[in-house]
Structure formats: C-alpha cells, structure tokens
Amino acid sequence: MATPVTIYGPPLSTAVSRVLATLIEKDVPFHLIPIDLSKGEQKKPEYLKIQPFGQVPAFKDESITLFESRAICRYICDKYADKGNKSLYGTDILSKANIDQWVETDGQTFGPPSGDLVHDLLFSSVPVDEALIKKNVDKLAKVLDIYEQKLGQTRFLAGDEFSFADLSHLPNGDYLVNSTDKGYLFTSRKNVNRWWTEISNRESWKKVLEMRKNA
Amino acid sequence: MATPVTIYGPPLSTAVSRVLATLIEKDVPFHLIPIDLSKGEQKKPEYLKIQPFGQVPAFKDESITLFESRAICRYICDKYADKGNKSLYGTDILSKANIDQWVETDGQTFGPPSGDLVHDLLFSSVPVDEALIKKNVDKLAKVLDIYEQKLGQTRFLAGDEFSFADLSHLPNGDYLVNSTDKGYLFTSRKNVNRWWTEISNRESWKKVLEMRKNA
Structure with missing residues (x-):
C-alpha cells in the first residue's frame, strides 16, 4: 500500500476508537489526525467538507472520504479483505x-x-x-x-x-x-x-x- | 428462485416497511407473515428464536434467519445483487x-x-x-x-x-x-x-x- 489511510478525530471518542480497533485488527497502516473538539476543529469549513455534521470520525482513503464509524469499518473490511484478521466481517x-x-x-x-x-x-x-x-x-x-x-x-x-x-x-x-x-x-x-x-x-x-x- | 424469502412483521412498522421496500426494489418474491403486536406475537418462544429482542422485523431465507432491518436490507442487496434495481446498494x-x-x-x-x-x-x-x-x-x-x-x-x-x-x-x-x-x-x-x-x-x-x- 503506497499511502496509509487517514482517520480524523481524537482516540478518546468512542466512534473514533471503533475505527482504530478495526484498522489495527485489519493490519491497515493509518495516519491519525487528532481533531481537537475543545477548539471546535470539527466545525471548520475544511473539515465540514468531509463530515458535514461536524462530528468525528471522518476518514480518507485514496479517492474516497467517509463518515459514520460503522460505515467506515465496513469499508475497511471490504477494501482490505485480504489483510490482517480476514474473518472480522465474515468471509461470505x-x-x-x-x-x-x-x-x-x-x-x-x-x-x-x-x-x-x-x-x-x-x-x-x-x-x-x-x-x-x-x-x-x-x-x-x-x-x-x-x-x-x-x-x-x-x-x-x-x-x-x-x-x-x-x-x-x-x-x-x-x-x-x-x-x-x-x-x-x-x-x-x-x-x-x-x-x-x-x-x-x-x-x-x-x-x-x-x-x-x-x- | 425456488422458495420466496419470508418477512415477519406488520407493514405498519417502519422497520418492516424498510425491508418491504427493499424487497420490491430488488424484485425479490417474498412471503409476509404479519406478526400481530397487539396480541404479543413478537414475544412468543418460536418467534424469539429468530428475533431474541422480541421486535419486528425478522427474516428468513433458505438457511439463514436475520433481524435488524438495515442488516436485512444489506443482505438482500448482496444476495440478490443481479435482481431488480442493481445499483440500489452500489455496484462496487x-x-x-x-x-x-x-x-x-x-x-x-x-x-x-x-x-x-x-x-x-x-x-x-x-x-x-x-x-x-x-x-x-x-x-x-x-x-x-x-x-x-x-x-x-x-x-x-x-x-x-x-x-x-x-x-x-x-x-x-x-x-x-x-x-x-x-x-x-x-x-x-x-x-x-x-x-x-x-x-x-x-x-x-x-x-x-x-x-x-x-x-
């Protein structure tokens, strides 16, 4: 894999941790950008382009940006089916x-x-x-x-x-x-x-x- | 398709209607068993084997039983990918x-x-x-x-x-x-x-x- 995926949000967030645990189980390299909620970074125009509701996490991989933790996890499992824990989201x-x-x-x-x-x-x-x-x-x-x-x-x-x-x-x-x-x-x-x-x-x-x- | 799929629950339920609309979009024949909530049919032992929380809908197709409307819809779209509205849940x-x-x-x-x-x-x-x-x-x-x-x-x-x-x-x-x-x-x-x-x-x-x- 040339470029690691990017996840935006603090690891303290439950939804962000769900995605982090999935990335680690799937052995997918990632880059974490720890959006500072106390400074309102999740409401900045640049961030809202990826996550229109101003929540965490947001996610980026090659040409796609995504929000909603469980949708991001499903994507990671589907896209990286052959990496890490191969049965994490089933095999059929x-x-x-x-x-x-x-x-x-x-x-x-x-x-x-x-x-x-x-x-x-x-x-x-x-x-x-x-x-x-x-x-x-x-x-x-x-x-x-x-x-x-x-x-x-x-x-x-x-x-x-x-x-x-x-x-x-x-x-x-x-x-x-x-x-x-x-x-x-x-x-x-x-x-x-x-x-x-x-x-x-x-x-x-x-x-x-x-x-x-x-x- | 030899046997139609079965959905359990009244069409008045929002979650049941979500599955019905998906089945119709996907042109998948189905058999509806309209569980009567006013009679507590969703709490009967036979039904709880399929839906342990005693809610509607429940769903059956060949060897699988499922609950949770959005999970049922994803399954229908994946299993019957080539039927009806082929892009309903994307094509890649x-x-x-x-x-x-x-x-x-x-x-x-x-x-x-x-x-x-x-x-x-x-x-x-x-x-x-x-x-x-x-x-x-x-x-x-x-x-x-x-x-x-x-x-x-x-x-x-x-x-x-x-x-x-x-x-x-x-x-x-x-x-x-x-x-x-x-x-x-x-x-x-x-x-x-x-x-x-x-x-x-x-x-x-x-x-x-x-x-x-x-x-």
Missing part, C-alpha cells in the same frame, strides 16, 4: 449478514443507552439527571439479559469467532466497565462477563487504549 | 461505502429524532410531552438543514442515483409528512422537498403503502 454473504445484524444491534439497541450513560456520566458538563441514568441503566440491563442468553449459546455474538460485531461494542463497553460505577451490568452476568473479558483483552483494543493515553 | 466497494455512510446517518442521526416523533405523535398510549416533541423537532431541523445543503449538490443522498440510503429514510419520513403536523420540516426546505417528493413517489414505496391499507 451469510457470515457477513450474521455479523451485521449484531453490528446493527449495537447501533440501535446497545449503543443508545450505553452511549447516553457514557456521555452523561463522563463527558457531560451539566449535572447528572439521576432519573435519566436509571432509565438508561434499566434499558441496558434488559439488552444485556438477552446478550447473556445468546452468549450462553455461542462464544461471541455472531458465533464462535471474534468479529466486527463484538468489536463494535468495545468503545462504549470499556468506558462503562472501567470508568463508571455501572460495570456490574457486565460483570454480574456470567456469559457477558466471560465475553467481555475476552474481547476487551484483544491486542487491538489494548493498542487503542494505549493511543488514548498518549493522545 | 466505493459506491457501496458512499451509500452506507448515509444509511448509517439515517440510523444514527435522522432516525432517532424522527422515530421518536413518529412514536410519540402517532403510536404512543401516553399523553404527548410537548417539551420532548420540541426537543426532537429542533434536533431533526438541524439534521435536515445539512440534508438541504447536501441535496443542493446531488439529486439523491449518495449521488445522482436513488439508493438504499434514500429508501432507508422513507418509513419515518412518510409518517412525519403525511400523518403528523411536522411535514413542514421537509416541505419548507427546497432541496429536501424536491428529494422527498421524488423518493416518496417511487413505485416500490407506493406498493408498501398499498400493503399497509390492505393489512
């Missing part, structure tokens, strides 16, 4: 669809309550609304009850191999488990805890956490 | 990624405020919370301001061809425009209005609305 239409339904479950069902909790407990500048926290804890608990059943049947969400479906949960899961008092939602559930311990110890994820420390 | 890795970033924008940015408005204004059994409605209207207005810019540059979201990116917005958009008093959010924006008129007049979408009437 059936395995890919099986993984994708759990990526969508992250985006639509696990992500909203866990992302809101991470935001409200760690990154918000306004006082915590306890009723809202409880509402999201209850929502997430119900979701994780179903994960508990599923992970009693298979080692990972989409079967017996680690995939993009598991990876997609790492960014919000990590903050909840390691930086809030809501980690019990994961650790109190036997199968979820086993799964979480295994996926959060992937070398790729440890490298993302290392990048955060050095950011 | 680049065009697919370009479409996918707008499908994700639907799921992550347009979908949450518009889905909440549709739910609260049309399907909720509790009194409307005006402050929450205003919050979601304001959120959606900001999103549509950016769509307005984008649709001033290209005819459709992912370029000059209708795609899965546009289709994915139809279910929530249709309820907002035709069944609530929030349609002005679309019609007051010149480019959004032009786009909306064009995509909501697709034969595929009209057929979905017809299925709702007959449901």
Whole structure:
C-alpha cells in the first residue's frame, strides 16, 4: 500500500476508537489526525467538507472520504479483505449478514443507552439527571439479559469467532466497565462477563487504549 | 428462485416497511407473515428464536434467519445483487461505502429524532410531552438543514442515483409528512422537498403503502 489511510478525530471518542480497533485488527497502516473538539476543529469549513455534521470520525482513503464509524469499518473490511484478521466481517454473504445484524444491534439497541450513560456520566458538563441514568441503566440491563442468553449459546455474538460485531461494542463497553460505577451490568452476568473479558483483552483494543493515553 | 424469502412483521412498522421496500426494489418474491403486536406475537418462544429482542422485523431465507432491518436490507442487496434495481446498494466497494455512510446517518442521526416523533405523535398510549416533541423537532431541523445543503449538490443522498440510503429514510419520513403536523420540516426546505417528493413517489414505496391499507 503506497499511502496509509487517514482517520480524523481524537482516540478518546468512542466512534473514533471503533475505527482504530478495526484498522489495527485489519493490519491497515493509518495516519491519525487528532481533531481537537475543545477548539471546535470539527466545525471548520475544511473539515465540514468531509463530515458535514461536524462530528468525528471522518476518514480518507485514496479517492474516497467517509463518515459514520460503522460505515467506515465496513469499508475497511471490504477494501482490505485480504489483510490482517480476514474473518472480522465474515468471509461470505451469510457470515457477513450474521455479523451485521449484531453490528446493527449495537447501533440501535446497545449503543443508545450505553452511549447516553457514557456521555452523561463522563463527558457531560451539566449535572447528572439521576432519573435519566436509571432509565438508561434499566434499558441496558434488559439488552444485556438477552446478550447473556445468546452468549450462553455461542462464544461471541455472531458465533464462535471474534468479529466486527463484538468489536463494535468495545468503545462504549470499556468506558462503562472501567470508568463508571455501572460495570456490574457486565460483570454480574456470567456469559457477558466471560465475553467481555475476552474481547476487551484483544491486542487491538489494548493498542487503542494505549493511543488514548498518549493522545 | 425456488422458495420466496419470508418477512415477519406488520407493514405498519417502519422497520418492516424498510425491508418491504427493499424487497420490491430488488424484485425479490417474498412471503409476509404479519406478526400481530397487539396480541404479543413478537414475544412468543418460536418467534424469539429468530428475533431474541422480541421486535419486528425478522427474516428468513433458505438457511439463514436475520433481524435488524438495515442488516436485512444489506443482505438482500448482496444476495440478490443481479435482481431488480442493481445499483440500489452500489455496484462496487466505493459506491457501496458512499451509500452506507448515509444509511448509517439515517440510523444514527435522522432516525432517532424522527422515530421518536413518529412514536410519540402517532403510536404512543401516553399523553404527548410537548417539551420532548420540541426537543426532537429542533434536533431533526438541524439534521435536515445539512440534508438541504447536501441535496443542493446531488439529486439523491449518495449521488445522482436513488439508493438504499434514500429508501432507508422513507418509513419515518412518510409518517412525519403525511400523518403528523411536522411535514413542514421537509416541505419548507427546497432541496429536501424536491428529494422527498421524488423518493416518496417511487413505485416500490407506493406498493408498501398499498400493503399497509390492505393489512
């Protein structure tokens, strides 16, 4: 590969870390441009040309620019199918669809309550609304009850191999488990805890956490 | 094709309609099993084997069962690439990624405020919370301001061809425009209005609305 791909955004961002973990799993060289959100760099005209909503991450590879972390990850897996972890997003239409339904479950069902909790407990500048926290804890608990059943049947969400479906949960899961008092939602559930311990110890994820420390 | 695919769920559901519109665009024969949500059919053990969260739609094709509407649509486009509208989800890795970033924008940015408005204004059994409605209207207005810019540059979201990116917005958009008093959010924006008129007049979408009437 002549030119590394470029990812724009701070590694502290959950959506940016999702893309970083994918790039590392796929062994795709990248160049990180750490957009400074506190300086409003994500709202500058040059950046808005790539990411019109003024959010992170944005992404560039040869002639294409992209936004939305899960779309970027799918692209990386498709474009660099033969590199790194070759089964990360499946190896055929059936395995890919099986993984994708759990990526969508992250985006639509696990992500909203866990992302809101991470935001409200760690990154918000306004006082915590306890009723809202409880509402999201209850929502997430119900979701994780179903994960508990599923992970009693298979080692990972989409079967017996680690995939993009598991990876997609790492960014919000990590903050909840390691930086809030809501980690019990994961650790109190036997199968979820086993799964979480295994996926959060992937070398790729440890490298993302290392990048955060050095950011 | 020997056996039609099966989709489980009522056509009134936005997520079910997304899959129906995709099946019709792709000219894939299907069998609809209209799960009755008022009778709690989505919580029955047999159904939960396919859709563990007890939501609609669920989907079956030969040896695979799937849930999550956007994952089902991606599968249909990949599996039946040569049928019906062949460019619905792009024809190569680049065009697919370009479409996918707008499908994700639907799921992550347009979908949450518009889905909440549709739910609260049309399907909720509790009194409307005006402050929450205003919050979601304001959120959606900001999103549509950016769509307005984008649709001033290209005819459709992912370029000059209708795609899965546009289709994915139809279910929530249709309820907002035709069944609530929030349609002005679309019609007051010149480019959004032009786009909306064009995509909501697709034969595929009209057929979905017809299925709702007959449901």
